[in-house]
Amino acid sequence: MAHEEANLNSFAAVLGNDVAIKAYHDGNAPLFPDGTIIAALHYRFVPSEENNKAFGQTQSFVAGDPTNVQFMAKDSKTSASTGGWGFGHFSPAGTLGGRAARDLRPCHAKASRDSVFTRYSS
């Protein structure tokens, strides 16, 4: 899970396939093996008036409208020119967006662990 403020204002659920989870468990996560797939389901980060009413104070935020689903998949051969990662950006309607490699790669390249921001919380 992750929340980004500023212009993103996002609430993300981050999922990994078996290869990704094994890399986290084994402590290899600074370098993910080929076959790793990580997905980020992004929503707006919105206050919940309903929950705030139940709690009697302003404190509750939930996932609002979906904004996109982004994938990164590790293949050191076919994606050699982008750090071993292929990127995909899908709209809520399921259409592939043009932002994928162009926009995602430069930002993820700044993450200190093999272009992956998400750490594992047990």
Place this chain on the structure above:
Amino acid sequence: MAHEEANLNSFAAVLGNDVAIKAYHDGNAPLFPDGTIIAALHYRFVPSEENNKAFGQTQSFVAGDPTNVQFMAKDSKTSASTGGWGFGHFSPAGTLGGRAARDLRPCHAKASRDSVFTRYSS
């Protein structure tokens, strides 16, 4: 997913079993059937210095230390006296806490849809 500010300062991943997800999909979620199990994995909501450094500004929050795992399970017969829901509260070490029915029931009873706060985001 949910974030609570104030004294909770929590970041929650909320999971449902097949019965729960079916009730959400079918639009029956205001009343969940017997057999529904919903789990909330709670963590501290903490800033990520590492991600903020990558983004070049303060914007990023992630799941910190785990605080508890809470369950609610629907059984209209055995849990008739608590609105049809049984509650469980587990520490990160896996021990069952005493807070379960005593503390969880009164708060969840304020939720407008069958004691369940979480809505479904598709």
